[in-house]
Amino acid sequence: MDTMRVTKIVGGVCGSLLVLLLVKWGGDIIFVGAEGEDHAEQAYSIAVPDSSAPVAAVVEVPFAEIYASADAALGERVFAKCATCHKVDPGNNAVGPTLFGIVGRAPGSEPGFSNYSDAMLAVTEPWTPEHLNTFLTRPSDAVPGTAMRFSGLPKPEDRANLIAYLATLQ
Ligand code: HEC
Structure with missing residues (x-):
């Protein structure tokens, strides 16, 4: 194996890792955003027992x-x-x-x-x-x-x- 090939392989691996890292960061940002929305939805769903108030009305x-x-x-x-x-x-x-x-x-x-x-x-x-x-x-x-x-x-x-x-x- 010549040095050039080794360098290419190492470079390739590093490049892939960098891409993965970037994807993960991006994902984290989106995921946190999505989670934030989830929380917002949860706030709504916590209100759901209130909207089941017809039961209390009964x-x-x-x-x-x-x-x-x-x-x-x-x-x-x-x-x-x-x-x-x-x-x-x-x-x-x-x-x-x-x-x-x-x-x-x-x-x-x-x-x-x-x-x-x-x-x-x-x-x-x-x-x-x-x-x-x-x-x-x-x-x-x-x-x-x-x-x-x-x-x-x-x-x-x-x-x-x-x-x-x-x-x-x-
Ligand atoms: C652990 C014993 C106990 C149980 C169980 C109990 N009671 Fe009583 N009840 C009493 C006593 C003692 C009095 C008198 C209360 C007072 O003078 O403050 C009383 C008083 C009452 C009175 C008023 C009576 C009057 O002459 O003015 C009513 C009505 C009554 N009970 C209905 C019920 C009903 C219906 C239940 C079941 C759902 C029930 N009680 C369960 C002990 C009990």
């Missing part, structure tokens, strides 16, 4: 509307969550007061139940379906200081069905 259907098509039989199943503390037959108080006749009753008014909290005794609005809906969403928010240790029913349909069931206990 949740905000007025309670009366959900209640109008509530299913008491399904509500009886939801009541399993209350049954550890509440009975539903007249006068049968347990950890909590009997829920017989609860819809329409005045809060804190079950005569045989003596463990009402002061907070509950201070509530004056009767237990209409709407008021029960508010209370059962998050008892500790609706009646701060309540003795009812129950975190709440997050699903409006569960509350509506349950209240429809409670309304049958008259």
Whole structure:
């Protein structure tokens, strides 16, 4: 192999490497640009949960509307969550007061139940379906200081069905 050939080969290799390097730089610049755009798109897609707000809007259907098509039989199943503390037959108080006749009753008014909290005794609005809906969403928010240790029913349909069931206990 003569020196000239070696020089050509080395030169060729170096030239190729230089081209590769330049391509990589160029690529980096384009790639960074593209990535920047990606981020911009991501900012949009982060907003997408907001644009799925129709789902939240569904949740905000007025309670009366959900209640109008509530299913008491399904509500009886939801009541399993209350049954550890509440009975539903007249006068049968347990950890909590009997829920017989609860819809329409005045809060804190079950005569045989003596463990009402002061907070509950201070509530004056009767237990209409709407008021029960508010209370059962998050008892500790609706009646701060309540003795009812129950975190709440997050699903409006569960509350509506349950209240429809409670309304049958008259
Ligand atoms: C861990 C026990 C417990 C569970 C579970 C529980 N409650 Fe209660 N509940 C109580 C107690 C105790 C009170 C009395 C609260 C007070 O005086 O602050 C009460 C009060 C109530 C009242 C007001 C009664 C009145 O006479 O004014 C309603 C309505 C009620 N509960 C409904 C429910 C429903 C519906 C569920 C199920 C989704 C439920 N509770 C789950 C213990 C419980």
